[in-house]
Amino acid sequence: MAQGLACRRGGRDVFAGVGFEVRSGEILELRGPNGVGKSSLLRLVAGLVDRTAGDIALQGGDEELTLPEQAHYVGHLDAIKPPLTVLENLRFWGEMLGEGSVEPRAALEAVGLSALAQFPAYTLSAGQRRRLSLARLLCAKRPVWLLDEPTTALDRASRETLYGLVRAHAADGGLTLVATHDDLPLQARRLEMRRAA
Numbered sequence: 181m182a183q184g185l186a187c188r189r190g191g192r193d194v195f196a197g198v199g200f201e202v203r204s205g206e207i208l209e210l211r212g213p214n215g216v217g218k219s220s221l222l223r224l225v226a227g228l229v230d231r232t233a234g235d236i237a238l239q240g241g242d243e244e245l246t247l248p249e250q251a252h253y254v255g256h257l258d259a260i261k262p263p264l265t266v267l268e269n270l271r272f273w274g275e276m277l278g279e280g281s282v283e284p285r286a287a288l289e290a291v292g293l294s295a296l297a298q299f300p301a302y303t304l305s306a307g308q309r310r311r312l313s314l315a316r317l318l319c320a321k322r323p324v325w326l327l328d329e330p331t332t333a334l335d336r337a338s339r340e341t342l343y344g345l346v347r348a349h350a351a352d353g354g355l356t357l358v359a360t361h362d363d364l365p366l367q368a369r370r371l372e373m374r375r376a377a
């Protein structure tokens with residue numbers, strides 16, 4: 181899927197020569213110390229950061245679409261619109277991201293937010309915001325999930341929900357790249373990232 185990737189941010193080389201392959205139904209964990217470039221790599225795959233070298237492609241994907249158009253990215257900054265209700269946020273994403281695979285209400289149910297559907301999003305706690313961000317994964321079916329420390333702020337039950345979503349995505353043939361410092365109970369391969377020399 182990717183080879184020889186290099187990334188430069190803020191005038192500094194973050195990583196170089198990074199390659200990996202993720203097949204249908206696989207999960208790849210990005211590991212490594214703070215600042216090594218895990219988030220940058222996810223953002224690069226999502227098309228949010230430019231690469232300075234290397235190639236990346238989604239084999240077997242939709243040739244009419246770019247890789248970022250076939251990927252969901254859930255990062256540290258969420259795209260939640262505070263004045264809209266929880267349900268309106270999901271409807272907005274569903275319309276923006278295209279044909280939904282799961283109805284917004286069902287997506288809320290899946291992440292345990294049904295009771296808060298009519299609340300403005302600004303009233304959500306940190307963990308509830310994270311759950312709403314994760315519900316976005318279900319709004320439109322995309323083969324590639326890019327998750328940056330997705331367990332942040334989640335309680336134990338919500339983590340289990342997250343693992344269930346990722347396992348179901350994998351069982352459905354989807355690919356997941358997840359940056360994490362946690363030992364996730366997922367059948368995943370690891371990419372250990374090391375500081376550029």
Ligand SMILES: Nc1ncnc2c1ncn2[C@@H]1O[C@H](COP(=O)(O)OP(=O)(O)OP(=O)(O)O)[C@@H](O)[C@H]1O
Nearest residue numbers: 189190194212213214215216217218219220221359
């Ligand atoms: N917006 C930015 N502008 C300039 N440099 C950045 C920016 N974001 C990150 N960097 C730099 O890129 C490098 C890699 O950061 P990145 O966030 O990708 O690391 P990480 O492995 O995800 O770290 P962590 O485990 O702390 O989340 C760091 O040196 C960081 O300072």
